[in-house]
Amino acid sequence: MARKQLFFQRTWFLVLISGLVLFLATDRAIYATGNPNYLPTVILIGAFLVPVTFVVYIYQRVPIGEIPLASIAITFLWGGALGIILAGILEYQTARQLGVFSLFGVGLIEEAAKLIVPVIIFLRRRYLHEADGLLFGIAAGMGFAALETMGYGFVVFLQSQGNLTILHQTLLIRGLLSPAGHAAWTGIVCASLWRQRQKAGHAVINFPIIGTFLLAVILHAAWDIAGSISRAAGQQYAYMDFIGLAVVATVSLVLLIIRLRSAQHTSNKPAATYP
Numbered sequence: 001m002a003r004k005q006l007f008f009q010r011t012w013f014l015v016l017i018s019g020l021v022l023f024l025a026t027d028r029a030i031y032a033t034g035n036p037n038y039l040p041t042v043i044l045i046g047a048f049l050v051p052v053t054f055v056v057y058i059y060q061r062v063p064i065g066e067i068p069l070a071s072i073a074i075t076f077l078w079g080g081a082l083g084i085i086l087a088g089i090l091e092y093q094t095a096r097q098l099g100v101f102s103l104f105g106v107g108l109i110e111e112a113a114k115l116i117v118p119v120i121i122f123l124r125r126r127y128l129h130e131a132d133g134l135l136f137g138i139a140a141g142m143g144f145a146a147l148e149t150m151g152y153g154f155v156v157f158l159q160s161q162g163n164l165t166i167l168h169q170t171l172l173i174r175g176l177l178s179p180a181g182h183a184a185w186t187g188i189v190c191a192s193l194w195r196q197r198q199k200a201g202h203a204v205i206n207f208p209i210i211g212t213f214l215l216a217v218i219l220h221a222a223w224d225i226a227g228s229i230s231r232a233a234g235q236q237y238a239y240m241d242f243i244g245l246a247v248v249a250t251v252s253l254v255l256l257i258i259r260l261r262s263a264q265h266t267s268n269k270p271a272a273t274y275p
Helices: 011-033 036-061 069-097 099-113 116-124 130-159 164-180 182-200 207-226 229-233 235-266
Strands: none
Touching (some): 011 036, 036 069, 036 130, 099 182, 099 207, 116 182, 130 164, 130 235, 164 182, 182 207, 182 235, 207 235
């Protein structure tokens, strides 16, 4: 009988701790030397630490079969990068033309853009279980979140005239919230996409898939709206931002957990073979 792995021996925990050590060491180096050359490393590690840790956690948490780690890394990087590029181009026009409805437009664009690489993998019909789709969706969502956080971190650092405290707050808050944001939304959509194919025996686009995608868009828009209440109503309503984000985060995580448990259950069934 295999010996049960201790908590501190798990790969995701080792990734988290080693990343924290590197982040703190680089951060202390900036304070000690004042050398701005360390800044990109701080932003890179700070933005990628939680997303990478969460992907590793899910990778070891769900029974995904024979998916190589390289495929997950490619989905993380390419899914995130292509999503950021496409979303950034389309959102520029959306923000100018849709006005008050731009947040819903942004949610629609970003949720669609993050699906590019997972859909390519889906169409190759190599990985067939719902758990596979969940993992690829989370990887693409987390790649998007990490690159987006890098951008936000760099911008707030410039706008604050080099205030490292504000940079740390941005990296910390966005990092901790990322599993309840992009990872959850893209994860549940891809899980639904794979699940419906597994049930039907062939690729389909049906109401459950479309409904799940629209739900992800609504959650995304609600997240953006909740995070901007104080900017519209005044800083005295900042507490409303936290309440709104907490509600959306809770709903998103509950949906992700439901899909995770479903993926664990359906992965025990033989996958259909497609012509």
